Amino acid sequence: xxxxxxxxxxxxxxxxxVPITQxxxxxxxxxxxxxxxLSADQVLERVRVNAPETSRATVYNTLRLFxxxxxxxxxxxxxxRVVFDSNTDPHYHLYDVDTGEVRDVAAxxxxxxxxxRLPEGVELEHLDVIIRVRSKRT
Amino acid sequence: xxxxxxxxxxxxxxxxxVPITQxxxxxxxxxxxxxxxLSADQVLERVRVNAPETSRATVYNTLRLFxxxxxxxxxxxxxxRVVFDSNTDPHYHLYDVDTGEVRDVAAxxxxxxxxxRLPEGVELEHLDVIIRVRSKRT
DNA sequence: CTAGCTGCAAATAATTTGCACGCAA
DNA sequence: TTGCGTGCAAATTATTTGCAGCTAG
Numbered sequence: 001x002x003x004x005x006x007x008x009x010x011x012x013x014x015x016x017x018v019p020i021t022q023x024x025x026x027x028x029x030x031x032x033x034x035x036x037x038l039s040a041d042q043v044l045e046r047v048r049v050n051a052p053e054t055s056r057a058t059v060y061n062t063l064r065l066f067x068x069x070x071x072x073x074x075x076x077x078x079x080x081r082v083v084f085d086s087n088t089d090p091h092y093h094l095y096d097v098d099t100g101e102v103r104d105v106a107a108x109x110x111x112x113x114x115x116x117r118l119p120e121g122v123e124l125e126h127l128d129v130i131i132r133v134r135s136k137r138t
Numbered sequence: 139x140x141x142x143x144x145x146x147x148x149x150x151x152x153x154x155x156v157p158i159t160q161x162x163x164x165x166x167x168x169x170x171x172x173x174x175x176l177s178a179d180q181v182l183e184r185v186r187v188n189a190p191e192t193s194r195a196t197v198y199n200t201l202r203l204f205x206x207x208x209x210x211x212x213x214x215x216x217x218x219r220v221v222f223d224s225n226t227d228p229h230y231h232l233y234d235v236d237t238g239e240v241r242d243v244a245a246x247x248x249x250x251x252x253x254x255r256l257p258e259g260v261e262l263e264h265l266d267v268i269i270r271v272r273s274k275r276t
Numbered sequence: 277c278t279a280g281c282t283g284c285a286a287a288t289a290a291t292t293t294g295c296a297c298g299c300a301a
Numbered sequence: 302t303t304g305c306g307t308g309c310a311a312a313t314t315a316t317t318t319g320c321a322g323c324t325a326g
Contacts (some may be wrong), residue, residue, distance in 0.1 A: 011224040013254050014186060015198050019305070020300075020301095021248075021306060021307080022299090024306090040290085051188065053306090053307095053308080055307065056308090057291090057293085057308070060291060060292075061292090064292095076216060076217060077214065079214055079217065079246055079316095081210075084215055094254065097263055105254060109252055109254060110254070111252055112248065112249070112267065113248065113249045113250075114248040114249055115248060115269060116243060116247060118271055119315080121228040123272055124271055125235055125270040125271055125272040126270040127270070128268040129266070130265075130266040131253060132263040132265070133256060133260050133261060134260070134263040157280075158325075158326090159324080159325075161281080161282075179315090191282095191283080192283090193284070194281070194283090195282080195283070195285095195316090195317075198315090198317075217290095217291095218314095218315095243322090
């Protein structure tokens, strides 16, 4: 995703069949200018730089909509740190439990071998790998 | 962990230096009779079968305590489905997003190859793998 | 005895919802 | 025009906390 201008954002929203609004354009620009890991509140904060009247509820609604359209993944790393990941390529995560930092690990850096054979009628939805690390100096 | 009787539970609590109380004994018996994946509310519900006066706050406090003592792992599978896993052996998880079922995958069934070299001062805390599957008939 | 738990209820935090108005097509 | 989206505030849900009484060691 390489969304920088308003036109890019409109094209992006149209491509998934989402009606265009000013707020959605701003939210798309925050998320898709480059890969980010942001909480709902961080998205709100950044959106308000350009669109100060945006409400929290709209950000939540839009993030939910984007998630349904597979524009973002909700990354479940910590109940107190739900973030939205705008990188939709297959990849894994490295999470520092002390600093809260999240880093992407490209899919070709790491392999998971031996995923169990799934019963028929069951299909793989997503494979999450989270490498949790600790950096606290003792 | 093989806790069935009150005595087993007391031994288990003592082994990690947790003072004994009636509620902690009941909670330990719910969790450690066999490996389970339970939400805080499910634990409360099961504890109340034998100890109906137990309060929700006590269950939350005790689960937190057990987590700090590494008696259980908090498994974050979905922001709406935080469960406590009483299996502390290394293992991975298979999660059915449609039924909500969680299944353990033994550590020797699956290998993760190519975990990035960690910077110095940073150490691995835990490696989580969640295989998310979909079973809904279309 | 007495420090530390417990139960209750109120506080907090994150997210969702209801409703009247306004904007995009 | 006209329905969907938005902002606001209230509702909801999950978890934590303050406090007075009780219990284990």
